[in-house]
Amino acid sequence: MSIVDTSLPPSRPARLVDDFSPSLILPGAHKLCAGCGEPAAMRSVVEIIDELGLTNRAVGVFGIGCYTAFSPGMDVEVLQALHGRAPSLATGLKRARPNTIVFTVQGDGDMVNEGLQEVIHTAARGEDVTCIMLNNGVFGETGGHMTATTVIGQRTKNSLEGRSAKKHGYPIRMAEMLAPLEGVAYVARGATNNAGNVFRTRKMLESAFRAQDQGLGFSMVEILTMCPTGWFIATGDAPDYLTDKMASYHKIGVIKDVAADAQANAEELTQG
Amino acid sequence: MTKRLLEGSEALAHAMVAAGCRFFTGYPMTPFTEVLEGMARLLPDVGGSCVNAESELEAIGMAWGAAAAGTRTATGSVGQGLSLMQESLAELSFARVPMVVLNMARGQGDYFQATRGGGHGDYRHIVLAPADLAEAVLLIQQAFHLADLFRNPVMFMGDYYLAHVIEAVDITSADLGTLPAKDWALDGSSSGTGAAKIVSSIMPTKRNAPVYVKYGTYLETGGAKIAALEKGMAPLHEQGWCDDADYVVVAYGTPARIIRYVVGKLRAEGLRVGFFRPITLWPFPAEALRAATRQAAEIGVYELNAGQMIEDVRLSVRDRDAVGIGGISFDDSGFGIAPELTPARVAARIRQAMACLVVEAAA
Numbered sequence: 001m002s003i004v005d006t007s008l009p010p011s012r013p014a015r016l017v018d019d020f021s022p023s024l025i026l027p028g029a030h031k032l033c034a035g036c037g038e039p040a041a042m043r044s045v046v047e048i049i050d051e052l053g054l055t056n057r058a059v060g061v062f063g064i065g066c067y068t069a070f071s072p073g074m075d076v077e078v079l080q081a082l083h084g085r086a087p088s089l090a091t092g093l094k095r096a097r098p099n100t101i102v103f104t105v106q107g108d109g110d111m112v113n114e115g116l117q118e119v120i121h122t123a124a125r126g127e128d129v130t131c132i133m134l135n136n137g138v139f140g141e142t143g144g145h146m147t148a149t150t151v152i153g154q155r156t157k158n159s160l161e162g163r164s165a166k167k168h169g170y171p172i173r174m175a176e177m178l179a180p181l182e183g184v185a186y187v188a189r190g191a192t193n194n195a196g197n198v199f200r201t202r203k204m205l206e207s208a209f210r211a212q213d214q215g216l217g218f219s220m221v222e223i224l225t226m227c228p229t230g231w232f233i234a235t236g237d238a239p240d241y242l243t244d245k246m247a248s249y250h251k252i253g254v255i256k257d258v259a260a261d262a263q264a265n266a267e268e269l270t271q272g
Numbered sequence: 273m274t275k276r277l278l279e280g281s282e283a284l285a286h287a288m289v290a291a292g293c294r295f296f297t298g299y300p301m302t303p304f305t306e307v308l309e310g311m312a313r314l315l316p317d318v319g320g321s322c323v324n325a326e327s328e329l330e331a332i333g334m335a336w337g338a339a340a341a342g343t344r345t346a347t348g349s350v351g352q353g354l355s356l357m358q359e360s361l362a363e364l365s366f367a368r369v370p371m372v373v374l375n376m377a378r379g380q381g382d383y384f385q386a387t388r389g390g391g392h393g394d395y396r397h398i399v400l401a402p403a404d405l406a407e408a409v410l411l412i413q414q415a416f417h418l419a420d421l422f423r424n425p426v427m428f429m430g431d432y433y434l435a436h437v438i439e440a441v442d443i444t445s446a447d448l449g450t451l452p453a454k455d456w457a458l459d460g461s462s463s464g465t466g467a468a469k470i471v472s473s474i475m476p477t478k479r480n481a482p483v484y485v486k487y488g489t490y491l492e493t494g495g496a497k498i499a500a501l502e503k504g505m506a507p508l509h510e511q512g513w514c515d516d517a518d519y520v521v522v523a524y525g526t527p528a529r530i531i532r533y534v535v536g537k538l539r540a541e542g543l544r545v546g547f548f549r550p551i552t553l554w555p556f557p558a559e560a561l562r563a564a565t566r567q568a569a570e571i572g573v574y575e576l577n578a579g580q581m582i583e584d585v586r587l588s589v590r591d592r593d594a595v596g597i598g599g600i601s602f603d604d605s606g607f608g609i610a611p612e613l614t615p616a617r618v619a620a621r622i623r624q625a626m627a628c629l630v631v632e633a634a635a
Contacts, residue, residue: 100341
C-alpha cells in the first residue's frame with residue numbers, strides 16, 4: 001500500500017460530481033436522494049439533445065415532482081407547468097413556435113394520475129412534442145404514496161398491505177395506452193437501473209427527438225427510475241427491485257416506431 | 273373610419289386579430305362559443321393558430337404555452353368553464369405570463385369569481401367590463417396591451433348580450449403606445465448559452481443567474497406585484513347626472529347600458545337620480561365613486577346576482593348606505609338575460625327605492 005505524500009500539493013485538483021456532469025446540467029442542480037434513478041434520466045435527455053445538435057432550439061416543459069429540481073438546474077430553456085398540465089403547455093408553445101424542439105418532463109403521478117387526459121389528447125392530436133415520463137411507481141416527492149402505475153403488491157404509505165387490484169384497481173401501462181393512437185410516431189419504455197438500460201434509453205430518446213425534428217408526430221419515452229426512499233428498501237437493492245417488480249409489469253422495449261416500420265417496409269419492397 | 277354591422281362575438285374576434293392576437297383556444301360553451309368560431313375562422317388567414325381544446329383545462333394550458341413563447345394569446349369561457357381554469361389563472365400571475373381571458377358571463381353571478389379570483393395564493397387580475405360593442409372592441413385591444421405591460425393575465429368581461437347583439441362598429445387597430453420587448457419569451461435560442469431562460473411560477477431564475485431568487489423570496493414579492501398593478505392601472509368608469517343626485521344607481525356590463533337609459537328617462541321626468549358605471553371591476557374606481565356619490569343620500573346597486581359588486585361599492589363609500597335593487601335573474605335559459613332588465617321593471621325599482629328615500633327624509 002503506497003502512502004500519499006501530503007507535503008506537496010496534489011498533482012491534479014480534486015474533482016467533484018459537477019466535473020462529471022454534462023454542460024447542460026448546472027452545478028448543484030439537485031439534492032435528490034442517493035440511489036435515485038432520475039438524475040441519470042435527466043442527464044440522458046440533455047446529452048441526446050446536445051448530440052443531435054438541437055440545443056439552441058430546445059425548450060423543456062416541467063411538471064411537478066422531485067425532478068422539478070432540474071427546472072432551474074439545466075442550461076436549457078424551461079417553462080414550468082402545473083402538475084399534470086405540461087403536454088398542453090408544450091402544445092401551445094410548439095404551435096406558436098414550430099421551429100422549437102419541445103419536451104415535457106413528468107413523473108407517473110404527474111402524467112398518469114393528475115394529467116392523464118392532457119397527454120392522451122396531445123398524443124391523439126399528433127403534436128410534434130416529446131413527452132418524457134419518469135416512472136418510479138410512487139409519489140416520491142410526497143414521501144412514497146401510491147400512483148396509477150404502482151404495481152400490484154407494492155407497499156406504499158397509502159397502500160400499506162401492498163397494492164391490491166380489488167382495493168386499489170390495476171396499474172396503467174402508460175406507454176402501451178398511447179401507442180395505438182394514430183397521432184403517435186414513437187413510444188418506448190427504458191430504465192436507468194443499469195448501464196445497459198441507460199444505453200437503451202439513450203437510443204430511445206434519440207429516436208423520439210428525431211421523430212419530433214422530422215415532424216412525424218407525437219413521441220413519448222417512459223423511463224423506469226429507482227426510488228429506494230419511496231419504495232422503503234435499501235439503496236443498493238433498488239436496481240434489482242426495478243427489474244423484478246416494476247419491469248416485469250411495465251416491460252422495457254420499443255413499443256411503436258413509425259419511422260423504423262416505414263424503413264423496414266421500404267426495404268422489404270426493395271428486396272421483394 | 274368604416275363601420276361594419278357585426279354580431280358582438282364576431283366583432284370581438286376581429287378586434288382581437290387587430291390587436292395582434294395570434295393564438296386562441298377554447299372549448300365551446302354559450303355565450304363564449306361564437307367567439308371561438310370567429311377566431312377559428314379568422315386566425316389561419318393571418319398566420320395564427322386556433323386550437324379546439326378538449327376541455328377548459330387544455331385550453332388554459334395551451335394558451336399558457338403560446339403566451340410563454342411571446343405570442344399574443346387569448347382564451348376564455350363562461351363562469352363555469354373559468355371555474356375549471358382557476359388553478360392556472362392564479363399560477364399564470366405568479367409565472368408572469370400575459371394573456372387575455374374572456375369571461376363571457378351568464379348573467380352577473382360571476383363578479384366575485386372575476387374580481388377576487390377562485391385560485392390559490394396572492395394574485396389579482398385587471399378586469400375590464402364594457403357596456404356596448406363600440407367600447408368592447410377598444411377595451412379588448414387595451415386588454416392585450418395591459419397584459420403585456422404588466423405581464424399578467426387580464427380578464428375581459430362580456431356577457432350574452434355583448435356576444436349576440438348586432439351593432440355597427442368600427443374596428444381599427446388602436447395605437448396604445450410602445451411596450452418593452454418580450455426578452456423573457458421562450459424560443460429555445462438561449463439554451464446552451466450559459467444563460468438559458470426560465471418562465472416559472474416557482475423558480476423565477478436559473479441556478480446560475482447573477483441573482484438566484486429562491487422560492488420563498490419570490491413568493492414574498494407577490495404583494496409588491498399586486499401593489500404595482502393597482503398603482504399602475506388607473507381605474508376606468510363612466511358617470512352621468514351625479515352632481516346633484518339624491519340617489520345614484522351603480523351598474524356594470526351590458527345591463528348598465530339599459531340602466532343608463534332608464535336613469536336618463538327618469539332624469540327627464542325630473543327625478544334627481546344619477547348613474548355610475550365601473551368599467552374596470554378591478555381595480556375598482558373607488559375614489560371616483562366616492563366623489564360621484566358625495567351628495568347622494570343613498571346608493572342603489574343594480575346587479576343580476578344576490579349582491580356581489582355591492583361589497584366593492586360599500587368599501588368605496590363606507591359612510592353611506594348602499595342597497596341592492598337588482599336580483600338573481602329568473603330567466604329559465606340560464607343565460608341571465610331579461611326579464612330583470614326590461615326598462616319598466618328597472619324604472620319601477622329605482623322609483624320605489626327613491627320613494628323610500630323621501631319617507632326617511634320626512635321621518
